[in-house]
Amino acid sequence: MDPAREAGRARLADFMQAAGRYAAERNFVRPGHDNVARISPWVQKRLLLESEVVAGVRAQWTFPATEKFIQEVYWRTYWKGWLEQSPAAWVRWTQAVPRLRDTLRGERRKAWEAACAGRAGIAGFDAWALELVGTGYLHNHARMWFASIWVFTLRLPWELGAAFFYEHLLDGDAASNTLSWRWVAGLQTAGKTYVARADNIAHYTEGRFSPETGQLATESFAIAEEPLPKAEAWMEDGLWTASEAGTGVGRTGLWLHPEDLAVELGELSGEKFAAVNAVWPKGIAARAGWGERVTGWTQRALEDGAVRAGAHFHAEVTQGVSDDLAADLVVWARIHNVRRVVAYRPFIGPWLDEGLAIERALAAAGVVVSWRRRAWDTQLFPHARRGYFPFWERVKKSLARPE
Numbered sequence: 001m002d003p004a005r006e007a008g009r010a011r012l013a014d015f016m017q018a019a020g021r022y023a024a025e026r027n028f029v030r031p032g033h034d035n036v037a038r039i040s041p042w043v044q045k046r047l048l049l050e051s052e053v054v055a056g057v058r059a060q061w062t063f064p065a066t067e068k069f070i071q072e073v074y075w076r077t078y079w080k081g082w083l084e085q086s087p088a089a090w091v092r093w094t095q096a097v098p099r100l101r102d103t104l105r106g107e108r109r110k111a112w113e114a115a116c117a118g119r120a121g122i123a124g125f126d127a128w129a130l131e132l133v134g135t136g137y138l139h140n141h142a143r144m145w146f147a148s149i150w151v152f153t154l155r156l157p158w159e160l161g162a163a164f165f166y167e168h169l170l171d172g173d174a175a176s177n178t179l180s181w182r183w184v185a186g187l188q189t190a191g192k193t194y195v196a197r198a199d200n201i202a203h204y205t206e207g208r209f210s211p212e213t214g215q216l217a218t219e220s221f222a223i224a225e226e227p228l229p230k231a232e233a234w235m236e237d238g239l240w241t242a243s244e245a246g247t248g249v250g251r252t253g254l255w256l257h258p259e260d261l262a263v264e265l266g267e268l269s270g271e272k273f274a275a276v277n278a279v280w281p282k283g284i285a286a287r288a289g290w291g292e293r294v295t296g297w298t299q300r301a302l303e304d305g306a307v308r309a310g311a312h313f314h315a316e317v318t319q320g321v322s323d324d325l326a327a328d329l330v331v332w333a334r335i336h337n338v339r340r341v342v343a344y345r346p347f348i349g350p351w352l353d354e355g356l357a358i359e360r361a362l363a364a365a366g367v368v369v370s371w372r373r374r375a376w377d378t379q380l381f382p383h384a385r386r387g388y389f390p391f392w393e394r395v396k397k398s399l400a401r402p403e
Contacts, residue, residue: 001041001136001137001170001297003041003042003045003047003297003298003300003301003304004047004300004301004304005042005047005048005261005262005304005305005308007042008039008041008042008043008047008048009048011037011038011039011042012037012039012042012048012053012056015036015037015038015039016056016057016060018034018035019037019057019060019061019065019066019069020061020065020066021035022035022036022037022066022068022069023065023066023067023068023069026068026069026072026140026141027141027204028141028204028205028206029139029141029142029204029205030205030206031208033137033139036139036140037069038137039053040076040170040171041136041137041170041171041297043073043076043171044076044170044171044172044173044176045258045259045260045261045298045301045305046259046260046261046262047261047262047301047304047305048262049262049265049266049374049376050073050074050076050077050376051376052265053073054070054073054399057069057070058070058399063399063400067396070399071392072140074380074391074392074395075176075388076173076175076176077376077377077380077381077384078380078384078388078391078392079173079175079176079179079180079384080173080175080176080347080377080381080384081377081380081381081382081383081384081391082175082179082384082385083174083175083178083179083347083348084175084347084348084381084384085381085384085385086228086229087348088228088229089178089179089182089228090174090175090178090348090349092225093159093162093178096157096159097159097160097162097163097289100157100159100160101160104157104160108155108156111154111155111156112156112160115129115150115154115156115164116129116164117129118130118133120149120154122149122153122211122215122216123201123209123210123211123212123215124142124145124201124205124208124209124211125145125146125149125211127209128142128145128146129146132146132164132165132168132169133168133291136168136169136170136293136294136297137169137170137171138165138169141204143165143180144180144184144194144196145196145200145201146161147161147180147181147184147185147194148184148193148194148195148196148217149196149216149217151184151185151220151223152193152195152196152217152219152220152221153196153215153216153217158181158182158184158185158187158223159181161181162177162178162181163289165177165181166178166288166289166290167289167290167291167294168291168293168294169294170293170294170297172290172294173349174347174348174349174350175347175348175349185223186220186222186223187223187225189387193220194220195217195218195219195220196216197216197218198210198211198212198213198215198216250337250338250339250340251274251336251337251338251339251340252271252272252273252274252338252339252340252341252342253273253274253275253276253277253332253333253336253338253340253341253342254268254271254273254275254276254277254309254313254315254341254342254343255277255329255341255342255343255355255358256276256277256278256302256305256306256309256343257302257343257344257346257351257354257355258298258301258302258305258351259344259346259347259349259351260344260374261301261302261304261305261308262305262308263305263308263309263312263344264308264309264311264312264313266374266375267372267373267374267375268342268344268372269312271313271342272313273313273315273342274315274316274336274337274338275315275316275317275318275332275336275338276306276309276310276313276315276316276317276318277317277318277329277332277341278302278303278305278306278309278317278318278319279318279319279320279321279322279325279328279329279332280299280302280319280320280321280322281321281322281325281354282321282322282323283323284350284351284354287350287353288349288350303319306319316336318332325354325357325358326354326357326358326360326361326362327361329341329358329361329362330361330362330364330365330367333362333365333367334365338367339366339367339368340367340368340369340370341358341362341367341368341369341370342369342370342372343355343369343370343371343372344371344372344373344374345371345372345373355371359371380395383395
């Protein structure tokens with residue numbers, strides 16, 4: 001897959017022709033996956049915007065014909081909004097992964113290593129592990145089956161399964177990945193687990209994979225955790241707002257990062273930037289746990305976004321790799337006489353850690369950082385406090401109204 005906006009637009013255009021069949025065919029896991037959109041890597045990097053995906057589908061199809069597909073677009077937004085309001089779920093996961101890797105012993109460790117290598121001996125599961133590592137993609141239904149087998153059949157820690165996905169998925173998203181694994185394990189919605197069935201796998205793979213009777217767990221089991229801290233109210237946290245801090249203080253620069261790579265569209269498109277910084281922080285892949293494929297794809301996506309940003313804003317673009325991005329951004333700001341840096345605020349996850357380090361370093365150097373949010377997020381995130389379907393019903397009312 002080409003990590004460029006135009007490649008994502010082409011993939012979306014191809015899918016548009018068959019979007020009306022999505023609801024009927026989306027659960028079938030077929031070679032090539034032509035029955036689903038496969039645009040998630042571009043959406044995750046915001047090479048494609050959620051708003052343009054929804055608008056494009058609605059322009060060609062009626063809402064009832066494409067409701068299921070549109071619903072999937074909003075699932076990603078829901079997960080992001082939920083995690084922004086419950087960041088402790090992310091912190092717990094990041095702390096658990098290295099601890100579990102260090103303490104897993106004996107047969108459980110062998111089972112973990114075999115599962116990651118596609119040697120668990122379970123039809124379908126092994127093929128999906130190899131497909132994930134080999135391509136960076138896995139059909140959503142296969143992801144659910146895989147996670148369920150990992151947790152309830154192999155009895156492996158869900159945290160390590162989420163880490164395996166996050167290492168290899170090109171659309172790996174801190175919120176969607178972590179919270180989907182929590183959902184399968186019965187933590188995200190209390191008492192709600194997902195147990196993969198052999199007959200379901202056989203049906204939706206059209207007989208390509210048919211686990212033997214007794215190979216899969218038929219029941220889930222409870223996984224305990226301490227309750228997550230209550231989320232802060234939306235308006236009590238200034239970081240939720242689209243900040244205009246520093247307006248008028250002098251020359252402005254743009255920090256471009258891989259969680260929003262279509263800055264020429266939307267809220268920032270009318271800004272005047274003297275310079276654009278799209279430098280890659282050298283250690284982020286190791287800190288995040290990304291594999292080579294994910295790292296390379298993301299770096300190339302950042303390069304694509306930088307070219308478009310430079311052309312749109314007629315600004316000098318700084319690229320490359322930095323050992324200390326925060327410190328180098330201070331130097332960059334001095335070189336370009338930048339007194340204010342604007343960026344879309346990264347979401348909970350590795351890029352937010354980078355962003356907050358950058359903010360501290362720039363503030364110490366007397367440079368103002370203005371975090372911005374897209375209207376899509378500002379409008380939708382506050383409603384992601386309960387389950388998905390109350391969230392979706394609110395969205396649906398606005399989408400289903402007559403044109």
